[in-house]
Amino acid sequence: MERRILVINPNRDAACTAGIAAAVRPYDLPGRARFDTVGVAEGPAAIASWQDWYQAVPPLVALAEREPAEAYVVACVSDPGIEAVREATGRPVIGCFRAAVLGALARADRFGVIAFVEASKERQRRVLLSMGAEHGLAASEALNLGMAQLLDPEIPRAALLAAGRRLVEAGAGAVVLGCTGMAGHHAFLQEALDVPVIEPCAAGAVQALLAVA
Structure with a gap:
């Protein structure tokens, strides 16, 4: 039986959702997992603040309740509402940031995060504290770009590369892309940096496959 894994972008940006879909598509296992x-049409335009984070949770949970699946991936690197979705569905729920951190720690003792905006750092720090993984964070660098700029195929690349290099200089042995809107830049950054670059959508997809195996 083919198991359905539902990947939910908790914001309403269609271009961001398309980028997430492209990032997880290689992990389809025909006949086994899809x-x-x-x-989320009712979600915020992006999750840049705590208000956005909290606003995203009720429609995220409602969508998960309407859409049966064997597992869910919350495709935002602030991991909003994963406990609420888990409670509502009784299914495995993967937070992309948690998955990416585990992927980074499998490759290096210390990692860095390229955050979406400055306010993302505190939300991600709290996730690290809940995981007991804060000791592994070498540094975090915020891009402070809008979602439309981040999704552009060229505009953010110089800033991404500069941030990645600063993280490596700070001691990061792996770099986590701190927003799912960065998925389309993964190959570029991986080629440019001398350390592993962890793309959270892919990391979440791999963990979801393990959860339904």
């Missing part, structure tokens, strides 16, 4: 990717 990734379906959806956005």
Whole structure:
């Protein structure tokens, strides 16, 4: 039986959702597991603040309740509402940031994060504290770009590369992309840096496959 894994972008940006879908598509296992990717029409335009984070949770949970799946991936690197979705569905729920951190720690003792905006750092720090993984964070660098700029195929690349290099200089042996809107830049950054670059959508997909195996 083919198991359905639902990947939910908790914001309403269709271009961001398309990028997430492209990032997880290589992990489809025909006849065994299928990734379906959806956005939340009632969600915020992006999750840049705590208000956005909390606003995203009720429609995220409602969508998960309407859409049966064997597992869910919350495709935001602030991991909003994963406990609430788990409670509502009784299914495995993967937070992309948690998955990416585990992937980074499998490759290096210390890692860095390229955050979406400055406010993302505190939300991600709290996730690290809950995981007991804060000791592994070498540094975090915020891009402070809008979602439209981040999704552009060229505009953010110089800033991404500069941030990645600063993280490596700070001692990071792996770099985590701190927003799912960065998925389309993964190959570029991996080629440019001398350390592993962890893309959270892919990391979440791999963990979801393990959860339904």
